[in-house]
Amino acid sequence: MVKFDEKNQVDSVNGALALRPEIESIVDRYLTAGIRNLCWLGIGGTWASCLQVVCHMKESTDMDVFAANAAEYCATGDLRIGEGTLVVISSVTGTTAEVVDAVKLVRQRGAKVLGFIDKPDSELAGLVDECISYKSNEQLKFFMTADYILYRQGRFQDYAAYYAQLEAHLAKDLVEIEKQTDSFAEEFARKHMNDALHYFVGAGCLYGATYSYAMCYWEEMHWIRTKSIHSAEFFHGMLEVVDLETPITVFVGEDSQRELGLRVAKFLPRVCKNYTVIDTRDYPLEGIDDVYRGRLCHLVLHAVTNRIDAHLEALSGHDMTIRRYYRKVDY
Amino acid sequence: MVKFDEKNQVDSVNGALALRPEIESIVDRYLTAGIRNLCWLGIGGTWASCLQVVCHMKESTDMDVFAANAAEYCATGDLRIGEGTLVVISSVTGTTAEVVDAVKLVRQRGAKVLGFIDKPDSELAGLVDECISYKSNEQLKFFMTADYILYRQGRFQDYAAYYAQLEAHLAKDLVEIEKQTDSFAEEFARKHMNDALHYFVGAGCLYGATYSYAMCYWEEMHWIRTKSIHSAEFFHGMLEVVDLETPITVFVGEDSQRELGLRVAKFLPRVCKNYTVIDTRDYPLEGIDDVYRGRLCHLVLHAVTNRIDAHLEALSGHDMTIRRYYRKVDY
Numbered sequence: 266m267v268k269f270d271e272k273n274q275v276d277s278v279n280g281a282l283a284l285r286p287e288i289e290s291i292v293d294r295y296l297t298a299g300i301r302n303l304c305w306l307g308i309g310g311t312w313a314s315c316l317q318v319v320c321h322m323k324e325s326t327d328m329d330v331f332a333a334n335a336a337e338y339c340a341t342g343d344l345r346i347g348e349g350t351l352v353v354i355s356s357v358t359g360t361t362a363e364v365v366d367a368v369k370l371v372r373q374r375g376a377k378v379l380g381f382i383d384k385p386d387s388e389l390a391g392l393v394d395e396c397i398s399y400k401s402n403e404q405l406k407f408f409m410t411a412d413y414i415l416y417r418q419g420r421f422q423d424y425a426a427y428y429a430q431l432e433a434h435l436a437k438d439l440v441e442i443e444k445q446t447d448s449f450a451e452e453f454a455r456k457h458m459n460d461a462l463h464y465f466v467g468a469g470c471l472y473g474a475t476y477s478y479a480m481c482y483w484e485e486m487h488w489i490r491t492k493s494i495h496s497a498e499f500f501h502g503m504l505e506v507v508d509l510e511t512p513i514t515v516f517v518g519e520d521s522q523r524e525l526g527l528r529v530a531k532f533l534p535r536v537c538k539n540y541t542v543i544d545t546r547d548y549p550l551e552g553i554d555d556v557y558r559g560r561l562c563h564l565v566l567h568a569v570t571n572r573i574d575a576h577l578e579a580l581s582g583h584d585m586t587i588r589r590y591y592r593k594v595d596y
Numbered sequence: 597m598v599k600f601d602e603k604n605q606v607d608s609v610n611g612a613l614a615l616r617p618e619i620e621s622i623v624d625r626y627l628t629a630g631i632r633n634l635c636w637l638g639i640g641g642t643w644a645s646c647l648q649v650v651c652h653m654k655e656s657t658d659m660d661v662f663a664a665n666a667a668e669y670c671a672t673g674d675l676r677i678g679e680g681t682l683v684v685i686s687s688v689t690g691t692t693a694e695v696v697d698a699v700k701l702v703r704q705r706g707a708k709v710l711g712f713i714d715k716p717d718s719e720l721a722g723l724v725d726e727c728i729s730y731k732s733n734e735q736l737k738f739f740m741t742a743d744y745i746l747y748r749q750g751r752f753q754d755y756a757a758y759y760a761q762l763e764a765h766l767a768k769d770l771v772e773i774e775k776q777t778d779s780f781a782e783e784f785a786r787k788h789m790n791d792a793l794h795y796f797v798g799a800g801c802l803y804g805a806t807y808s809y810a811m812c813y814w815e816e817m818h819w820i821r822t823k824s825i826h827s828a829e830f831f832h833g834m835l836e837v838v839d840l841e842t843p844i845t846v847f848v849g850e851d852s853q854r855e856l857g858l859r860v861a862k863f864l865p866r867v868c869k870n871y872t873v874i875d876t877r878d879y880p881l882e883g884i885d886d887v888y889r890g891r892l893c894h895l896v897l898h899a900v901t902n903r904i905d906a907h908l909e910a911l912s913g914h915d916m917t918i919r920r921y922y923r924k925v926d927y
Contacts, residue, residue: 309832320672327675329660336828341651341800341852344658363828462793462821469672480825480833490793490837492823494811497667497694501640502811504921506821521672532927536920589867590835596863 266447268575271440278436281402285409285428291379291395292413301349302329303414306371308336308363311355311403313477317470317563318407324521325420335367348375353410355403356380359387368392381406404474404563412560427557434552435564442548442568450572451580453541457512458581460489464503464513466529468496469522470563471545478516478570486585487577496525500532509538516566517544520559543569597778599906602771609767612733616740616759622710622726623744632680633660634745637702639667639694642686642734644808648801648894649738655852656751666698679706684741686734687711690718699723712737735805735894743891758888765883766895773879773899781903782911784872788843789912791820795834795844797860799827800853801894802876809847809901817916818908827856831863840869847897848875851890874900 303322305315315332322330333343333352346352352371356364359382368378368389380393383400390396397406409428416424457463463483467475472495479493494503496515507513513533517526526544533540545562548569553561578585590596634653636646646663653661664674664683677683683702687695690713699709699720711724714731721727728737740759747755788794794814798806803826810824825834827846838844844864848857857875864871876893879900884892909916921927 309829312829312832323674324672325675329676331662334826334828336856337799337826337853340828340856341655343654344656345660468668480829485833485836488836490823492821495665495668497665497671498640498643498811500922500927501643502816505816505819505919522668525667525671528927535925535927588836591831594866596831596859596866 266444266575267579269443274440274443275436277401278405278439279432281399281405282409282428282432282435284397284399284406285413287397288406288410289413291397292410292417295351295377295379296414296417299349300351302331302345302351304331304333304343304346304350304352304371304376305407306333306335306338306352306354306364306367308334308361310477310481311361311364313473313481314355314403314407315473316476317404317473318411320470320472321408321520321560322411322415325415326418328418333367335361335363339363339366339370346371346374346376350376352376352378353407354378354380354389354393355382355406356387356389357383359384359389361389365389365392379410404567408560423557427560430553430557434550435561438550438553439564439568441551442565443572445548446569447572450569451576454573454576454580458489458577460512462490462492462512464511465491465493465516466496466499466513466526467493467516467518468525469518469520471516471518471520471526471566472496474563474566475516482570482574485588485591486574487581487583488589496522496529499529504532504536507533507537509536511537511539513537513540515540515542517542517546518559518562518566519545520562523559597775597906598910600774605771605774606767608732609736609770610763612730612736613740613759613763613766615728615730615737616744618728619737619741620744622728623741623748626682626708626710627745627748630680631682633662633676633682635662635664635674635677635681635683635702635707636738637664637666637669637683637685637695637698639665639692641808641812642692642695644804644812645686645734645738646804647807648735648804649742651801651803652739652851652891653742653746656746657749659749664698666692666694669698670694670701677702677705677707681705681707683707683709684738685709685711685720685724686713686737687718687720688714690715690720692720696720696723710741735898739891754888758891761884761888765881766892769881769884770895770899772882773896774903776879777900778903781900782907785904785907785911789820789908791843793821793823793843795842796822796824796847797827797830797844797857798824798847798849799856800849800851802847802849802851802857802897803827805894805897806847813901813905816919816922817905818912818914819920827853827860830860835863838864838868840867842868842870844868844871846871846873848873848877849890849893849897850876851893854890
């Protein structure tokens with residue numbers, strides 16, 4: 266398998282899961298002091314991760330939890346953010362300009378910031394109140410934080426049992442999914458690598474993944490044009506431009522919005538013959554109870570798209586790390 | 597000018613502005629009883645209008661105000677919505693299935709619903725607590741409601757002066773903008789009517805307009821493929837797929853996010869020669885103070901895109917009312 270390092274991937278996920286005591290201790294301190302609301306702040310791919318975790322939390326809490334786009338926040342502000350707000354961010358480089366500016370601003374307003382910042386010596390790491398530095402696994406870190414807050418609110422009583430299962434099985438399960446999907450992923454990459462425009466459709470906690478996979482992977486890394494759309498919104502405009510040859514991929518998850526994805530999957534065969542349905546339910550998660558699959562479907566999807574990316578890169582010869590403009594040109 | 601009925605358009609806007617006492621009386625009743633939070637609920641184009649008005653309100657209030665997508669709400673719920681929630685909706689037909697279901701659900705949860713429903717004898721009109729029936733002008737109705745709430749909160753002291761100016765000048769100003777932009781709109785329509793994919797970029801209270809113009813007008817009505825993206829997010833992925841020939845239109849508004857639009861407008865000439873900037877500042881609003889332009893830029897933009905639509909339809913011969921699937925096929 267190209268670009269596949271099983272041991273490294275297993276270690277990476279298990280290392281992220283091992284951050285749990287550190288996350289719990291920080292969250293405990295803020296919850297004990299009392300928080301009024303919870304803001305997940307990001308831009309681009311990290312903003313998409315914020316959308317995912319907000320959708321996840323909304324299923325079970327009435328607390329004021331929301332996603333803020335860093336650039337929009339710097340321009341428009343958000344008067345809800347201030348004393349008593351916990352802001353959570355994530356950054357690989359620790360230097361994203363909009364996030365640096367936004368963190369300075371929310372701290373001026375009295376909010377506290379927990380940052381998952383891969384580089385502990387970066388500018389952002391020096392700006393936040395609490396910094397956890399560990400590479401990759403952004404969604405997992407966000408969902409671990411969210412789940413512990415839900416647990417502390419009495420909204421997720423299975424917390425300990427659930428994470429015990431993840432610690433025992435998740436890392437291995439995810440690499441097994443990569444192996445299982447590899448030949449599909451190669452075929453998919455070959456079929457769509459020259460698409461003039463590829464549509465991605467998704468809902469629930471997969472919507473953020475749909476948005477970022479289209480924009481941060483296919484557009485930014487593979488230089489293939491895409492449009493992403495929420496499965497519910499697909500029926501309010503986009504469906505009219507679908508014809509037999511339109512390349513469309515629907516991500517179907519297992520959370521509360523599964524039916525919205527299935528509705529698109531059911532409609533497409535009537536009007537299109539170039540569609541693909543990636544249903545996370547088709548992939549086993551050994552050792553993890555079925556009832557938890559909705560909480561994990563974004564990681565299952567990521568394992569599948571990770572293989573598609575590996576094959577797209579290998580087949581096209583286009584190095585995913587090359588950028589035309591981003592961080593190369595001033596604007 | 598094709599598809600232009602000056603008297604009808606002036607009367608339509610003035611008629612919408614004349615709804616103000618009715619809106620004020622309903623809002624007064626809810627605010628006096630006390631509301632905990634404010635939810636703008638819609639799907640497709642109406643959801644986009646919700647995004648616009650939420651962005652507008654966020655500039656000046658810390659109240660819990662948010663947009664909810666009707667289909668997502670029905671699937672996932674939102675525990676913030678209940679007793680003490682005022683939900684505002686808009687519907688032309690009064691029959692949109694997702695909105696009908698969502699309104700039933702929010703009322704079961706104890707929320708109150710104010711509906712702007714063009715057809716007073718429709719299903720939705722019978723479901724809401726308060727119904728105001730007047731054709732078109734969705735954004736204007738939403739912004740009038742929002743502005744009165746802001747006024748009552750002490751967040752918009754100019755309310756009376758502002759609406760006095762709108763009542764005296766807005767309707768006429770908007771038709772004058774249509775006349776001023778008509779030859780540009782025809783040229784634009786001619787240039788882009790055969791685009792394989794057209795990108796629309798916008799920010800602030802124009803982001804909702806950007807999203808809905810791309811999806812509800814070009815995709816649904818003109819059957820031209822589009823992608824819409826927020827001006828802030830443009831720099832986090834999409835910029836990498838722009839080349840010299842890529843058709844991109846940037847909507848630049850005059851609210852707090854103007855700079856985000858200008859940033860895209862400044863970047864594009866360096867990498868693309870097929871871009872258009874539509875800056876609402878280029879259009880006069882006689883009799884209305886400059887300080888209010890940010891509150892109105894979405895209506896200025898609508899006047900411009902309205903002319904583009906008229907010419908696209910005339911040039912292509914594709915009737916904007918024809919649908920392939922929407923409300924024609926069960927799904």
